[in-house]
Amino acid sequence: MFIHIENICFTYSLGMPFETEVLKDINLEIDKGEFIGLIGHTGCGKTTLIQHFNGLLNPTSGKIYVEGVDLNKKGVNLKLIRQKIGLVFQYPENQLFEETIYQEVAFGPKKLGLSEEKIEKRVREALKMVDLDYNLYVERSPFSLSGGEMRRVALASILSIRPKMLILDEPTANLDPQGRDNILSEIKKIHYNFGMTVILVSHNMEKVAETVKRLLVMHRGEIIMDGTPQEIFEKHANDLMKVGLGLPQVTECMHKLKAKGKEVYTGVLTVDDAEKEVLKKMKKPLKR
Amino acid sequence: MRILRNISFGQYIPRDSLIHNLDPRIKILSCLAIIVSLFLITKYSGYLILGSFVLFSIIISKVHPKFVFRGLRPILFIIIFTLIIHIFMTEGKVIYQLGFLKITQEGLVKGLLISFRLFILILATSLLTLATSPISLTDGIERLLAIFKFIGVPAHEIAMMMTIALRFIPTLLEETEKIMKAQISRGADFESGNIFNRAKNLIPILIPLFVNAFRRADELAIAMEAKCYRGGEGRTHYRELKIKKADILTFAFTIIVTVMASIMF
Numbered sequence: 001m002f003i004h005i006e007n008i009c010f011t012y013s014l015g016m017p018f019e020t021e022v023l024k025d026i027n028l029e030i031d032k033g034e035f036i037g038l039i040g041h042t043g044c045g046k047t048t049l050i051q052h053f054n055g056l057l058n059p060t061s062g063k064i065y066v067e068g069v070d071l072n073k074k075g076v077n078l079k080l081i082r083q084k085i086g087l088v089f090q091y092p093e094n095q096l097f098e099e100t101i102y103q104e105v106a107f108g109p110k111k112l113g114l115s116e117e118k119i120e121k122r123v124r125e126a127l128k129m130v131d132l133d134y135n136l137y138v139e140r141s142p143f144s145l146s147g148g149e150m151r152r153v154a155l156a157s158i159l160s161i162r163p164k165m166l167i168l169d170e171p172t173a174n175l176d177p178q179g180r181d182n183i184l185s186e187i188k189k190i191h192y193n194f195g196m197t198v199i200l201v202s203h204n205m206e207k208v209a210e211t212v213k214r215l216l217v218m219h220r221g222e223i224i225m226d227g228t229p230q231e232i233f234e235k236h237a238n239d240l241m242k243v244g245l246g247l248p249q250v251t252e253c254m255h256k257l258k259a260k261g262k263e264v265y266t267g268v269l270t271v272d273d274a275e276k277e278v279l280k281k282m283k284k285p286l287k288r
Numbered sequence: 289m290r291i292l293r294n295i296s297f298g299q300y301i302p303r304d305s306l307i308h309n310l311d312p313r314i315k316i317l318s319c320l321a322i323i324v325s326l327f328l329i330t331k332y333s334g335y336l337i338l339g340s341f342v343l344f345s346i347i348i349s350k351v352h353p354k355f356v357f358r359g360l361r362p363i364l365f366i367i368i369f370t371l372i373i374h375i376f377m378t379e380g381k382v383i384y385q386l387g388f389l390k391i392t393q394e395g396l397v398k399g400l401l402i403s404f405r406l407f408i409l410i411l412a413t414s415l416l417t418l419a420t421s422p423i424s425l426t427d428g429i430e431r432l433l434a435i436f437k438f439i440g441v442p443a444h445e446i447a448m449m450m451t452i453a454l455r456f457i458p459t460l461l462e463e464t465e466k467i468m469k470a471q472i473s474r475g476a477d478f479e480s481g482n483i484f485n486r487a488k489n490l491i492p493i494l495i496p497l498f499v500n501a502f503r504r505a506d507e508l509a510i511a512m513e514a515k516c517y518r519g520g521e522g523r524t525h526y527r528e529l530k531i532k533k534a535d536i537l538t539f540a541f542t543i544i545v546t547v548m549a550s551i552m553f
Contacts, residue, residue, distance in 0.1 A: 056469050079477070085474040097495035107492070111475035143499070161475055239424045 001068075002165060002197060003030040003053060004153070008062030012046055022048045023059070024221040030199070032164070035191050037208045037229070038201045040218030041244060046201050047090070050167050054078070054085040083112070086163030089168045091153030101127075101153055102138040102143075108161040126160035132185050148179030152186070159190070162177070165197040166190065172207070184211055201287060205240075206248050209233070210269040219243045231269035237266065250274045299355070300421045306534065307349035307419045312428025314535040318542040319416045326405050328550035337549040341542075342411050349419045359414030360407070367403050374399030422454040424527070431529060444520025460480045460501065467496050469519070 022045045030036065031238065040046050051057040052064055055071045055078040066081050089095070098104040105126050109119045114126040127134050130152040142153050147281045151171070158166070168187065172180040188211060191198045202208045209215065209229040217225035217232065217240065223245070225232050232240070233251045240247060254266045254274055264281050268274045302308070307315070322338065329335055346356050360367075378395030385391070417425065430447030437443055468478065471492045478489055 051469065054473060056472065079475075082473055082475065087470075089466065089470040089473070092470065094500055095467055095474070095492070095496050097492050097499075108475040111477065228526055 001029055002032045002034075002066070003028070004065040004068075005029070005052075006063045006065075008052060008059035008064060010045075010052070010057065011060045014060060022221050023052075026062070026221075026223055028216070028223065030165075030197065032197055033195055035213040036196050036199045036209075037212035037215045038199055038218065039205060039208065039215060039245065040203065042203055044204075044218045045221040046218055047169055050087060050169060050199065050201060053167060054082045054087050055088070083161050084164045086166045088155055088160055088166065088168045088171065090160050090173060092158075093142075093150035096142040096150060096154060096157075099141060100138060101132075101140055101142050102230040104142050105142045105157045105160050107157060112161070122160045122162065123156075126156040129159050129190055130156045131182075132156065146179075148175055148182060151175070151179075151183060155183075155186070163196075165199070166200040167201070170203070171200065172202070172204070180207065187211070205246060209248050209251075214248055217243075217245065229269055233269070234267035236267070299418065301351050302421070303350040303418070303419070305348060305350040306538070307345060307351075307415070310538055311529055311531055311535045312420055312424040313432055313529065314531070314539050315416055315420055316425075316432060318539060320410055321542055321546045322412045323409060325546035327548040328410055329405075329479065330401075332401070334549040335408065337402070337545060339404065339408055340413070341545045341549075342408055342502050346411070346415055349415060351415070351418050355418055356411055356414050359418075360410050363406065363410055367406050368466070370406070371399040371403050374402060407530050424452065424529075426451045426454070427525070427529060442520075444523070452491060456501075456504075459504075460497070463500060464493060464497060467493050478542075 005026055005028040005258065008023060008026050009021070011019055011261050013019045013022045026049065038046050038050070052059055052071075053066070055076075058072055060172070066084065069076060069081070071078070071081060096104055098107065102123055103122045109122045114122070118267055124134050124140070127137065132149070132152055137153075142150060145153065148236050155168075155171075166187075171183050171187065175183065184207060187198060187200065190196050198212075200212055213228065215225070215227060215229045215232050216223050217236075225236055225239070235249055237247055237251070246252070248269060250268060250271050250273075251266065253262050254268055257264050257278070258266055262281060264277055268277055322342065325338060329338065348354055375391055375395045376389055378392050378398055380392035380394030382390045383393050383396070413522075420428075426447045429450065430443050433441050433443035434448060472478070474492075476489060476492050477492075478486070481489065
């Protein structure tokens with residue numbers, strides 16, 4: 001078990017008139033190699049929750065274990081934890097500050113005290129993981145890039161620490177459809193090719209649902225659903241609507257077909273799957 | 289990260305009280321009167337009167353004293369420092385001696401008076417910002433500065449700059465915290481090392497912060513132009529400031545108290 005969370009609660013500005021309870025009694029277990037989508041409305045506590053994973057925030061009560069280490073125990077080396085869990089913040093391009101992309105990506109490894117050769121190796125490796133050509137990019141300024149490229153550089157600057165787990169907060173926000181698809185396919189590659197544990201945080205069902213293998217749905221500081229996307233979309237469609245999250249368009253379409261009396265499986269996530277499912281249920285197969 | 293949360297400067301706490309509802313000009317002028325009289329007072333009795341007047345205002349403002357006293361925290365060091373300097377450095381009648389350190393009566397008196405002065409100064413100004421919304425505060429400053437327009441004081445521009453600055457303090461603090469957390473996640477360390485290393489470690493925070501602030505300023509300027517903002521000339525106000533009876537009475541009362549505190553006692 002990689003991360004183990006026991007009954008954590010978190011309250012902002014504890015003891016002040018503006019105090020707000022953001023996380024309410026969260027229990028969670030994450031294994032190595034999982035691919036998780038964390039979904040919920042803006043302000044439901046997603047970002048607060050993930051900041052607990054690498055010790056940026058301490059829970060008001062409850063315990064968090066990363067590889068068996070209790071994060072709140074005195075004397076825990078949080079730096080070591082932060083090497084294991086790479087947290088990519090929302091709009092990571094806003095943290096870029098170095099003169100060249102090489103230095104930007106090398107920032108983390110340098111802080112680890114690695115030798116020049118090892119740093120260069122890691123920079124090459126990280127840039128390759130996000131599909132940026134080493135020779136074309138290293139000398140350029142990160143501020144001369146497009147939004148999507150900047151985000152990939154920011155992602156590479158986390159990957160160069162070689163984390164065991166990658167958490168991405170709204171990695172596709174504010175990108176055009178192509179940039180969004182690129183980032184998602186890179187994340188998929190990182191998960192499948194390098195076996196990295198990934199948590200994808202988003203408020204958008206579309207795309208994320210078809211990417212991940214396990215879906216956590218948060219609502220008002222609680223995890224209200226936990227399962228495969230198929231399960232959740234098949235069984236809990238109504239509850240999802242109730243908390244205002246909605247379904248991916250194809251899935252909604254299948255639910256409507258079912259409501260009209262067509263016995264289709266509603267746990268589909270992509271247009272292709274929906275097509276297959278509909279064709280299967282049609283009496284006369286269409287000729288294409 | 290904790291530090292950033294404790295800044296209470298410019299924090300407005302909305303309540304429905306006499307102090308909140310006063311005209312901002314009256315509040316600013318009363319505050320000025322208190323500050324001026326603080327530097328005229330020479331005896332304890334004067335401080336006692338002024339101190340109780342400020343405490344009384346805090347109570348009727350319905351703002352929890354905790355917030356007002358929180359404003360003292362950043363300057364507590366300065367108060368203690370001046371107190372110590374005064375106690376040990378003033379020549380006069382020695383009342384206690386420990387080696388080369390000697391405490392004099394004059395020093396004690398002077399030190400305490402200076403501490404009271406700083407203490408009341410901060411309480412009064414904190415109350416002003418806590419009980420006045422930033423918008424009406426800058427409104428008040430604009431109107432007061434308008435008196436000096438004939439010598440070329442750009443009252444409206446100054447007020448607009450203040451409004452914008454006040455508006456963006458929380459935004460920038462929030463952003464600083466976010467960037468800090470992001471850089472910590474990337475391996476940055478802000479808590480260890482000597483002072484030079486620590487200063488160097490701030491670069492990953494400062495550069496993104498400045499880049500974003502300039503970008504934001506640019507966007508704000510364009511948004512203002514798109515809304516046809518062209519300076520203060522001929523600009524009308526949504527909220528017209530009007531001096532009410534309560535304002536006059538409060539101001540008169542403040543003047544009486546401050547004059548009494550600084551001259552009569």
